[in-house]
Amino acid sequence: MPFEQTAVDVRRYRIIRTVILVWLTAVILAAFLLPIPRINILEHTARNLYFHVPMWFTMMAAVFVSAWHSLQVLRGGGLIRDIRALQAARVGAAFGIMGLVTGIVWSKYTWYVGTDVWWNFDPRQTMAALQLLIYGAYFVLRTAVDEPERRARVAAVYNLFAAVTVPFLLYVLPRQLQSLHPGADGNPAFSEITHPIMRLIFYPAVIGFIGLFWVLYTQRVRIAAVKLRVTRDPEN
Amino acid sequence: MSWIHGTWAVLEKDLRLELRSRYAVNMLLMFVLSSLLLVAFSVGQDEISPRLRSALLWIVILFSASIGLGRAFVAEEERGTVLLLRLNVRGSMVYAGKLAFNFLLLLAVDVVATAVVALILDLDVAVPGLLAAVLALGSLGLAGATTLLAAIIARASNRGPLLPVLLFPILVPLLLSVVSGTREALAGGAGWAAAGDELATLAGFAGVIITTAVLLFDFVWDD
Numbered sequence: 001m002p003f004e005q006t007a008v009d010v011r012r013y014r015i016i017r018t019v020i021l022v023w024l025t026a027v028i029l030a031a032f033l034l035p036i037p038r039i040n041i042l043e044h045t046a047r048n049l050y051f052h053v054p055m056w057f058t059m060m061a062a063v064f065v066s067a068w069h070s071l072q073v074l075r076g077g078g079l080i081r082d083i084r085a086l087q088a089a090r091v092g093a094a095f096g097i098m099g100l101v102t103g104i105v106w107s108k109y110t111w112y113v114g115t116d117v118w119w120n121f122d123p124r125q126t127m128a129a130l131q132l133l134i135y136g137a138y139f140v141l142r143t144a145v146d147e148p149e150r151r152a153r154v155a156a157v158y159n160l161f162a163a164v165t166v167p168f169l170l171y172v173l174p175r176q177l178q179s180l181h182p183g184a185d186g187n188p189a190f191s192e193i194t195h196p197i198m199r200l201i202f203y204p205a206v207i208g209f210i211g212l213f214w215v216l217y218t219q220r221v222r223i224a225a226v227k228l229r230v231t232r233d234p235e236n
Numbered sequence: 237m238s239w240i241h242g243t244w245a246v247l248e249k250d251l252r253l254e255l256r257s258r259y260a261v262n263m264l265l266m267f268v269l270s271s272l273l274l275v276a277f278s279v280g281q282d283e284i285s286p287r288l289r290s291a292l293l294w295i296v297i298l299f300s301a302s303i304g305l306g307r308a309f310v311a312e313e314e315r316g317t318v319l320l321l322r323l324n325v326r327g328s329m330v331y332a333g334k335l336a337f338n339f340l341l342l343l344a345v346d347v348v349a350t351a352v353v354a355l356i357l358d359l360d361v362a363v364p365g366l367l368a369a370v371l372a373l374g375s376l377g378l379a380g381a382t383t384l385l386a387a388i389i390a391r392a393s394n395r396g397p398l399l400p401v402l403l404f405p406i407l408v409p410l411l412l413s414v415v416s417g418t419r420e421a422l423a424g425g426a427g428w429a430a431a432g433d434e435l436a437t438l439a440g441f442a443g444v445i446i447t448t449a450v451l452l453f454d455f456v457w458d459d
Contacts, residue, residue, distance in 0.1 A: 074452075074455050130405055130408055133404075133405040134405040134406070136401075136405075137401050137402050137405050140398070140401055140402075141388070141392070141398070141401075141402060143394075144389075144392040144393065144394045144395070144396075144398055145391065145392045145393060146393045147393075150391055150459075153455050153456070154388050154391050154392070154456060156455070157384075157388060157452045157455050157456050158385075158388060158402060160448070160452060161381075161384060161385075161406065161448055161449070161452060162405065162406055164444060164445070164448045165406050165407075165408075165409055165441075165444075165445070168409035168437070168440075168441055168444075169408065169409050171437065172409045172412050172413055172437055173412070175433065176412055176416060
C-alpha cells in the first residue's frame with residue numbers, strides 16, 4: 001500500500017511546525033512594528049512588501065511542488081502523489097488569491113492613485129490570474145472524473161500540460177503590456193530601491209510564508225491520506 | 237506498421253467518416269456563420285478598429301474549435317471503437333492522425349471565418365501572406381492543444397461543456413500573439429517585419445504544445 005510513505009516522525013514534525021509558527025509570528029510583529037524609511041505616496045503601505053511579495057514566491061513554490069508530484073503520478077507514484085499534487089495546488093491557489101488581493105488593493109492606492117482603476121493589465125497580475133484560472137480548470141476537471149486512478153492520471157496530464165504553457169507568458173505578456181513592478185520594463189531592480197532594513201525583514205518573511213505553505217500543505221496531505229485509508233475513496 | 241503509415245490510416249479513417257456524415261464540418265461552419273452574423277448585427281454600422289476585428293475573428297475561431305473539435309475522441313468512445321484503435325495503432329499515431337484531421341477542420345474554419353468577416357465587417361487585408369501564416373500557425377497550436385484535451389475529456393464521466401474550461405487558460409499566450417499578429421496583417425505598416433516576434437512565438441508555442449502532447453498522450457490513452 002502507498003500509505004506508508006506518509007508515516008512521519010510526529011515529534012520532529014511538531015518541532016518544525018512550532019519553529020515555523022514562532023518564526024512567522026516574529027516576522028509579522030517586526031513587519032508592523034519596526035520603523036521603515038518614509039517614501040512619498042507609499043508611506044506605510046510599503047509594509048505590504050512583507051506580505052504581498054512573499055505570497056507570490058509561495059505560490060510559485062506551490063506550482064513547482066504540484067507539477068513535480070503530477071510528474072510522479074505519471075511515473076507510477078500512486079494515489080498519494082495525486083493527493084500531494086492536489087493539496088499543493090489548493091494551498092498555492094489560496095496564496096495566489098491573497099497575493100492578487102494584496103496587490104490590487106496596494107496598487108489602487110499607490111501606483112494608480114487618482115485613476116480609479118481596480119484591475120490593471122500588469123503582466124505579473126495577468127500571469128497570476130491565469131495561473132489561478134488554470135487551477136480552477138484543474139479542480140473542475142477532477143470533479144468530472146469518477147474513478148480515482150484515472151482521475152489521478154488525467155489531472156496530472158492537465159497540470160503538466162498547463163505548466164508547460166505558462167513560461168510563454170513570460171515572453172509574450174511584457175511585450176504587450178506595461179509593468180510598474182520593480183525589475184520589469186527597465187524599472188530599477190528590487191535590490192536597488194529597497195532599503196537594507198526592509199530587506200532584513202523581507203527575506204525572513206519569504207522563508208516564513210513558504211514555511212506556512214509547508215505546514216498547511218503537509219497537514220492537508222496527512223488528513224487526505226487518512227481519509228483515503230479509512231474510506232478508500234479519495235476526495236477530489 | 238510504420239509511424240507515417242499508421243498516422244495516415246487514422247487520418248484517412250476520420251476523413252472518410254467525415255465525408256460520409258459531414259457532421260463536424262457542417263456544425264463548425266454553421267457555428268462560425270451564425271456567431272459572426274450575431275457579431276455583425278450587434279456591431280451594426282459602427283467602425284471597429286483592426287485590433288477589435290482580429291480579436292472578434294479569433295474569439296469566434298477559438299469558440300468553434302472548443303465546441304467542434306471536442307468530439308474527436310468522445311465519438312470513438314460512443315461508437316465503441318477505442319479498443320480497436322488501441323489494438324491496431326500506437327498512441328502517438330492516434331494523436332498525430334487526430335491532430336492532422338483537426339488541423340484540416342480548423343483551416344476550413346479559418347477560411348470561412350475570414351471570408352465572412354471580410355464580407356460583412358468590410359475587412360481590408362494589407363498583408364494577405366502574413367494573415368495566412370498567422371492563421372495557419374495559430375490553428376496548428378490550437379489543434380495541438382485541443383486534440384490532447386479532447387482525449388482528456390473523453391475519459392471524464394461528466395463531459396458537458398468541459399473543453400472550453402480546460403482549453404482557454406492554456407491558450408492565452410497563443411491568443412495574445414495571434415491577435416497582435418492578425419492586427420499587423422490587417423493594419424499594414426511594417427507587415428512581416430513587425431510580426432516576426434509573433435510568428436516566432438506561435439511557431440514555438442505550436443512546437444512545445446505538440447511535443448508535450450505527444451509525450452503525455454499515452455498516459456491518457458492507455459488504460
